[in-house]
Each structure stands twice: as structure tokens, then as C-alpha cells.
Amino acid sequence: MxxxxxxxxxxxxxxxxxxxxxxxxxxxxxxxxxxxxxxxMRVVTSAGIITLLALACGFAGLMMGKFSLTPAEVFQGLFGAADKRIVNTVVGEWRAPRIIAGIVLGAGLGVSGAVFQSLTRNPLGSPDIIGFSTGAYTGGIVTIIVFGTSFVSTAAGAIIGGLLTAVIVYLLTWKGGVQGFRLIIVGIALTAMLNAFNTWLIMRADLDLAMAAATWGAGTLNGMGWSTITPAAIATVVLGLACGLFARDLGTLELGDDTGKALGVRNELVRAVLIVIAVALVAVVTAAAGPIAFVALAAPQIGRRIARAQGTSLLTSAAVGALLLVAADLVAQHAFGDIQLPVGVITVVIGGIYLIWLLIQEARKAS
Structure with missing residues (x-):
């Protein structure tokens, strides 16, 4: 009809x-x-349900803590209308920025992972595996050592580091075009070298700066405030929408370069633009919260399976990324008593288990 x-x-x-x-x-x-x-419509419905779950986890995060709150107090605190000033402070100034950070930054990681997995046509093609997250971390460490812990300088350094890493990987991978498998192999090798360089930088830095870089490098939402999350959230939303503008071309490229050319897609130009946008997304997240591993790897594949989509969906990837990061942060804050772990520790554990499962699945397909 x-x-x-x-x-x-x-x-x-x-x-x-x-x-x-x-x-x-x-x-x-x-x-x-x-x-x-x-x-x-199945993708939209799946993304909507997952987003509601992420919001539910976020609302639980607003209620939980040493200073526990009721749902009514949370609603009042969100609008600054609570009778007790401490409720407004706890909800509006301490917990809300952290929840917003988890949702927005997690969505950004999900979108970035979806772009790279589509371009490489490989479930292992995520920015933390390829090395772009590590490059952003390297740029952030260098700016922390040289310019201090300012968010603006750290963000600029992370973006420059991520983009330089992308350029190096792209040039080393180029051979009459870019092939996904070669991109992954080169990225893994460069990641190993950058990790060694990052360790050397931290060991050579002053103790205070080394501690700041190491804490930031664990990937954490602790101490997240409006001054940090506001510019990071704006940048993440803008870059995510920019990826959405290329969603149709991205889906076409996933069918192969020949199909893309036949349908009028300028393959290399679109691929280069999408890499720049996706690397910038990772760099913004890294600048705000440090390198948070495996969310970008797992979110697109989980979203694809839930929606039963033929290709990787940016919408479900963003929703699953938000849910994973918010849920992991809840575990990091409340599952170990008085000890609050960096959220990156939890995502590494979850992501490591998922990576082992993914490698087993890929080996079964190849056999």
C-alpha cells in the first residue's frame, strides 16, 4: 500500500x-x-526499548548512594524544587551530570563502533581494537604533561592524537584502497606500540601529572560535572548526527565497494569523512572520561542481534552503548561496597568476556 x-x-x-x-x-x-x-520499524522499536532501559538505569543511579533518595525526591531535585537544599545539590550537581555523561558518551562510543565495524565489515573493527582510542589517549597524556589537566587542552590533544593515529593507520593500510582486515591488523600493531609509549610517558612524568594521567586513563565518570559534560555532550550529539547523515552511504558501503560505485557512492571520500567523524567521537569521549574500552566493540553487535538487522544500525548501536555504560557505571559504584571502581574496569571485564565469545563465534564460522 x-x-x-x-x-x-x-x-x-x-x-x-x-x-x-x-x-x-x-x-x-x-x-x-x-x-x-x-x-x-523494528530497529526504531528496539532502540526505543533499549533507551528506556538506559533511562531506568540512570534514574536508579540518581536514587542510589550513601545519601539514598526516593523517586519523588529525585524528581524534585532534578528541577531544583526539593525542600532540602542538599537534595537539589546531590541530584542536580553531583549525580545528574554523571548519568548524562554515561548516556551521551556511551551512545557516542556505540555510534563510533558501528561506523568502524561497517567500514571494515568485521565485528572486530572497533576504535579501541584498531588503535584510535589509544591514539586519543596518547594525545591526552602529552597535553596533560605539557599543559596540565585543563579539559580544553586535554580534549584538543585527544582529538589531535586520535586523528593522527587514524592518518597513520590509513596510510599504512592504503594499497589501491582500504581493506577492513588490513586496517584491523595495522591498528592492532600500532595500538601495541602506542601502549608502550604511553607507559614510558607516564613513567617519565612528574608524580602528580603521572597520577592524573593514570587516573584519567582508567576510564571513569567519577567527579563528572556540568563544566565537563556540557561541551562533551554537545560535541558528541553533533558528531553523532553527522554520522547519521551518512547512514545510507554507510549501509551501501557495507555491501562492498563495487556496489557502492554502482550506486553512485564516492567510496573513498565517504570512508575518509566517516573515519574523521568517528575518530573525533572517540576523542571527545576520551577527553571527557578517559579511554573506556569495549563499549564501541560490543554495542553495535548486540544492537544488531536485538534488532535482527541486516546491517549495523547507528540507532540501536547508540542505544546499546548508552545502556552498557550507564549499567557498568552502576556496577562500578555500588557493587563493591564503599569502593568505587572506574567504569573502565567494569567495561574491560565485560568486554573481555564478550571478545572471547566473539572470537569463538568467528572461528566457528571460518571452520
């Missing part, structure tokens, strides 16, 4: 090419046409 409205439901009627006689034929998925885009 079609109409001339700006938003109409559409359903693809092409049977699955591998359908056998007697099998149930898949007549496609419910689609929504809006502003010239085809939107998969």
Missing part, C-alpha cells in the same frame, strides 16, 4: 533469495518512509 503522505508504511515484497520450496517466505520487514528515508 502506498500513498502520497510524508510518512507511509512500506513493506518489501521480495522473497529471501535462499528460500526453499515449502519454507515460510519472508516478505520483508515493516518500513516507514519519512523525509525521503526508509526507516526500519
Amino acid at each position: 502506498r500513498s502520497t503522505d510524508s510518512a507511509v508504511h512500506d513493506r518489501t515484497l521480495t522473497p529471501h533469495p535462499r528460500a526453499l520450496p515449502g519454507e515460510k517466505v519472508d516478505f520483508g520487514r515493516p518500513m516507514l518512509r519519512m523525509f525521503g528515508f526508509r526507516i526500519d
Whole structure:
């Protein structure tokens, strides 16, 4: 059924090419046409449910802590209308920035991971595996040692470091084009060298600066305030929307360069622009909270499985990334009594388990 409205439901009627006689034929998925885009309704529904779960975890984070609050007090504190000033301070100044950081920065990591996994056509193609997160961390360490712990200088250093790493990896990978597997191998090698260089930098720095760099390098939302999260959130949203503008070309490139050329996509230009945007996303997150590992690796694949999408979805990747980071931060804060761990410790544990499972799955496919 079609109409001339700006938003109409559409359903693809092409049977699955591998359908056998007697099998149930898949007549496609419910689609929504809006502003010239085809939107998969299952993807939208899945992303909406995951986002609600992330918000629920965030609301729980606003309530939990040594100074526990009721849901009513949380709502009052969010609007600065609580009778007790301490409630307004705890909710509005201490906990809310942390929750916003977890949701927005987690979404940014999810989008960045989705871009790289689509470009490489490989579930291992995430910025922390390829080395762009490590490069951003290197740039941040250098600026901390040279200019101090200012957020502006650290952010600039992280962005420059991430982009320089991307350029090096891109040049070393280039051979008549960029192949995903070669990009991953070169990125892993460069990550190992950068990790060694980062350790040397920290060991050579003054004790105070070394401690600041090491704490920041663990990946943490502790001490997150509005002065830090506001510019980071704005930058993350803008860069995420910029990735969304290339979503159609990204999906086409996932089908292969030949298909992209046949459909009029300028492959290398689009790929280069998307790499720059995705690296900038990682760098902004790294500047605000340090290098948080494995969220960008796991979120796109989890979102893809939940939505049962044919390709990697930026929308579900962002939602799952937000949920993973907020949930991991809740565990880091409250699962170990009075000890508050950096959220990066929790994501490394979860991500390590997921990476082992992913490698086993890939080995089974190859055998």
C-alpha cells in the first residue's frame, strides 16, 4: 500500500533469495518512509526499548548512594524544587551530570563502533581494537604533561592524537584502497606500540601529572560535572548526527565497494569523512572520561542481534552503548561496597568476556 503522505508504511515484497520450496517466505520487514528515508520499524522499536532501559538505569543511579533518595525526591531535585537544599545539590550537581555523561558518551562510543565495524565489515573493527582510542589517549597524556589537566587542552590533544593515529593507520593500510582486515591488523600493531609509549610517558612524568594521567586513563565518570559534560555532550550529539547523515552511504558501503560505485557512492571520500567523524567521537569521549574500552566493540553487535538487522544500525548501536555504560557505571559504584571502581574496569571485564565469545563465534564460522 502506498500513498502520497510524508510518512507511509512500506513493506518489501521480495522473497529471501535462499528460500526453499515449502519454507515460510519472508516478505520483508515493516518500513516507514519519512523525509525521503526508509526507516526500519523494528530497529526504531528496539532502540526505543533499549533507551528506556538506559533511562531506568540512570534514574536508579540518581536514587542510589550513601545519601539514598526516593523517586519523588529525585524528581524534585532534578528541577531544583526539593525542600532540602542538599537534595537539589546531590541530584542536580553531583549525580545528574554523571548519568548524562554515561548516556551521551556511551551512545557516542556505540555510534563510533558501528561506523568502524561497517567500514571494515568485521565485528572486530572497533576504535579501541584498531588503535584510535589509544591514539586519543596518547594525545591526552602529552597535553596533560605539557599543559596540565585543563579539559580544553586535554580534549584538543585527544582529538589531535586520535586523528593522527587514524592518518597513520590509513596510510599504512592504503594499497589501491582500504581493506577492513588490513586496517584491523595495522591498528592492532600500532595500538601495541602506542601502549608502550604511553607507559614510558607516564613513567617519565612528574608524580602528580603521572597520577592524573593514570587516573584519567582508567576510564571513569567519577567527579563528572556540568563544566565537563556540557561541551562533551554537545560535541558528541553533533558528531553523532553527522554520522547519521551518512547512514545510507554507510549501509551501501557495507555491501562492498563495487556496489557502492554502482550506486553512485564516492567510496573513498565517504570512508575518509566517516573515519574523521568517528575518530573525533572517540576523542571527545576520551577527553571527557578517559579511554573506556569495549563499549564501541560490543554495542553495535548486540544492537544488531536485538534488532535482527541486516546491517549495523547507528540507532540501536547508540542505544546499546548508552545502556552498557550507564549499567557498568552502576556496577562500578555500588557493587563493591564503599569502593568505587572506574567504569573502565567494569567495561574491560565485560568486554573481555564478550571478545572471547566473539572470537569463538568467528572461528566457528571460518571452520
